[in-house]
Amino acid sequence: MTVKTAPIAENLKQVRASILAAAKQYSRDANDIHLLAVSKTKPVSDILQAYENGHREFGENYVQEGVEKIQQLHQYSDIVWHYIGPLQSNKSKFVAEYFDWIQSIDRFKIAKRLDEQRGAYQKPLNICIQVNIDNEANKAGVLASEVFTLLNQISELKKIRCRGLMAIPKATSDEAEQRNSFEKMQRLFIDCQKSFPEFDTLSMGMSNDMNLAIEYGSTMVRVGTGIFGARDKPTA
C-alpha cells in the first residue's frame, strides 16, 4: 500500500494566495478575511502540518472527534477551535468546555445551555448564527426573517459573544444562484451590524466558492478539501 502524503503546506500556500488575490480584486483588506481550515475526518498529523506552516484556526464538525483532537493537541494552546457542525443539546457541554467558537447556532435553547455550561473561568464562547439563506427544507439554520428575534434573545447571555452570521448556501454550480445567496447574506449581515455594530464575522465560502464569497463580503472562508484534500468518509 502506498502512503500518500497530503501536500498540505503547498495547498495552504495556494489557498492563502487565492484569498490575497480575491481581496485585491474586490478592494478588500486581506486582514479582514480569516481562513478557517476545516479538518473534519482528517488526522491530528494533518492539523500539525498546517500548524507548522503557521496556521492556527481549525474547524471541526463532530463533537467527539473534535474533542479528541483538541485533547491530543492541548499543548498547542494558540490554536483557535471552531465547531461548525450540527449540535444536539446532549452534547453541548463538550462544545462549551473545549471549543473557542461555535458557528452553527440556530436556536435559543442551545445558546442558553452553552451559556450555562461555559466555565466561569473561561472567556465567553464566540458564536455565529447559522442562517438557512436559501430556505432549504432539511437544512440547518434559522430563516433570515428569524435572525433578529434570536439575536435579541442571545444578546442577554453573559458567557456568549455573538460575532455574526454563518451560512452554507444551496449546493449549486450555477454562479447566478451562488451570487444571489451570498448577496442576500451580505445584506442581512449589514442590517445586523446596524443593531449590533460589534459584529465582525460573516462566515461563508468553502473550497469551491470562496472567491465569490469574498466578493460579497465574507470575513471567514471555511476550507477543507482545498487544504487537506478529499475526505474519504461521508460528511455532514
Ligand SMILES: *Cc1c(COP(=O)(O)O)cnc(C)c1O
Ligand atoms: C465540510 C465543511 C466545510 C469545508 O468544505 P470543503 O468543500 O471541503 O472546503 C465548510 N463548512 C462546513 C460547515 C462544512 O461542514
